[in-house]
Amino acid sequence: MHLRVISPAETTEQVLSYLVAEPAVANLVVHRGAAVDPAGDVVIADVARESANEVLRELKAMGLDKSGSIALDAVGVALSSRGSEAEKAAPGAGDDAVVWEEIEQRTGEESRLSVTFLLFLSIATVIAGIGVLLDQPILIVGAMVVGPEFGPLAALSVGVIRRRPRVIGRSLLALAVGFAVAITVTVLSTLALNAGGLVTREMLLGARPLTDFIWRPDALSWVIAFLAGIAGIVSLTAAKSGALIGVLISVTTVPAAGNVAVAIAYGVPDEAWGSALQLGINLGAIATAGILTLAVQRWLSRRRRQTAAIRS
Numbered sequence: 001m002h003l004r005v006i007s008p009a010e011t012t013e014q015v016l017s018y019l020v021a022e023p024a025v026a027n028l029v030v031h032r033g034a035a036v037d038p039a040g041d042v043v044i045a046d047v048a049r050e051s052a053n054e055v056l057r058e059l060k061a062m063g064l065d066k067s068g069s070i071a072l073d074a075v076g077v078a079l080s081s082r083g084s085e086a087e088k089a090a091p092g093a094g095d096d097a098v099v100w101e102e103i104e105q106r107t108g109e110e111s112r113l114s115v116t117f118l119l120f121l122s123i124a125t126v127i128a129g130i131g132v133l134l135d136q137p138i139l140i141v142g143a144m145v146v147g148p149e150f151g152p153l154a155a156l157s158v159g160v161i162r163r164r165p166r167v168i169g170r171s172l173l174a175l176a177v178g179f180a181v182a183i184t185v186t187v188l189s190t191l192a193l194n195a196g197g198l199v200t201r202e203m204l205l206g207a208r209p210l211t212d213f214i215w216r217p218d219a220l221s222w223v224i225a226f227l228a229g230i231a232g233i234v235s236l237t238a239a240k241s242g243a244l245i246g247v248l249i250s251v252t253t254v255p256a257a258g259n260v261a262v263a264i265a266y267g268v269p270d271e272a273w274g275s276a277l278q279l280g281i282n283l284g285a286i287a288t289a290g291i292l293t294l295a296v297q298r299w300l301s302r303r304r305r306q307t308a309a310i311r312s
Contacts, residue, residue, distance in 0.1 A: 001052050001099070005043040006035040006069040011062060015043055018058055024051035026086040038068055046078060048087045052099045053301070072102065098237040098297045100162065106236070107158045110151025111171040118181050120148045121254070125182035126189050128258025133190075133199045135208040140255045147254035149175065153229070153283065154236055157290030161298065175283065179257050186261030194265070201266040214252055214259045215274035217281050221252070225282040229289025237297060253282045 003025075007015045012030070019025045024047060031042040047055050052072060059070050110117075124147035131139025152171040159167030193199045259275035 001047050001049050002073045002075050003043075003045045003047045003055065004069075004071045004073075005045075005059060005064060006038055006040050007043055007064055008038070008040045008067050009033070011064065011067065012041045012043065014062060015059070015064070018062075019043070019045055019055075022051070022055065024048040024086050025055065026082040027080055035068075040068055046075065046080070046083050046086065047072070048083075049074075049099065050087070053101075056099075056101055072099070098294070098301060103237055104158055104162055104164070104167075107151065107155035108167055108170075110148070111155030111159075111167055111174055113170070113174040113177055117148055117151075117174060118178055120146060121178045121182040122185040124148075124254045125179075125186045125257045125261060128255040129186045129190055129262045130193075130199070130258075132208070132211050132214060132255065132259045132262055133203040135203075135210050137210050140211060140214075140252075143254045143258060144252075149178065149253050149283075150232055150286070152178070153286050154233060154290055156287050157233060157294055160291050161294040179279070182254075183257055183261045183264070186258055187265045190262050190265040204262055204266050204268060204271070211255070211259075214255045214278060215263070215271045217274065217278040221278060221281050222285045225252075225285035226289045229286035230293045232286065233290045233293040237294075252278060253286075256282065 005015060009032075012032075016028070016030065019028055025045050027044075027046045029044040031044075033040075034042040056070065056072065059065070064070055124143045127139055127146065128143035131137070131143060152174040155167055156171035156175075158164070159171060190199065194201070256275045256279035260272050260279065263269070263272035263275060
């Protein structure tokens with residue numbers, strides 16, 4: 001990972017002494033007096049992902065997050081023998097490393113209730129509602145991909161593990177308001193489509209062999225959502241976006257919300273309650289899996305660090 005530090009002149013030597021002595025740091029560069037706001041020296045280095053948490057912890061202990069600046073970015077391509085040596089010196093594997101500051105900032109941005117979040121969730125739920133009425137799995141899959149609800153769920157998990165009450169509150173607010181708005185919009189859109197003769201109540205009450213599982217939750221619903229939650233968190237911590245897309249397709253959160261909406265619109269309470277239960281089961285299972293996965297990752301990270309300290 002690429003590290004950039006803005007350090008006050010009086011702190012720079014301390015920063016350099018630490019980075020030079022750290023085996024997981026390579027390609028160290030210093031620009032004296034280059035920083036304007038905040039004023040100071042610019043220190044650039046490459047850091048093995050496995051040791052990024054320790055490096056950030058030491059730099060923050062020097063007060064650089066307050067008196068200067070610390071930035072860390074993923075590097076797509078790095079051709080450096082010294083960099084390879086730094087990776088070998090770092091304990092563990094890069095794909096297994098969780099850079100907590102990175103994941104906290106990434107999920108924190110997705111936990112905020114925004115117009116964009118509401119728009120995506122509402123569109124996804126409307127598509128899911130139409131998919132339910134037409135009994136079309138391809139529309140259900142499309143709705144799953146469009147839905148942005150995994151962001152707040154991941155942020156909720158991180159907030160619990162990192163003990164961030166504000167992140168937890170923002171995440172719960174985004175989920176509660178987001179699904180309430182999305183279901184309301186879908187109810188109204190269903191009524192509008194019904195008035196236009198594009199959908200009918202008979203579509204909901206008729207045989208729907210491909211999508212009726214959405215409002216019939218069972219034990220497997222929880223198991224699948226739990227496994228998807230594990231895969232989703234691991235894909236975020238390892239920056240594997242391809243795996244995250246697969247997670248979104250496997251969980252019936254947005255489709256359940258869509259089924260709730262069309263059932264409300266057509267006055268079918270048993271489907272509305274069944275779909276709401278499905279939605280609650282999936283959200284709860286994903287959040288539980290996320291919290292447990294992050295807890296295990298934190299424990300493994302501490303074990304690796306302790307083992308490395310003993311060996312050194």
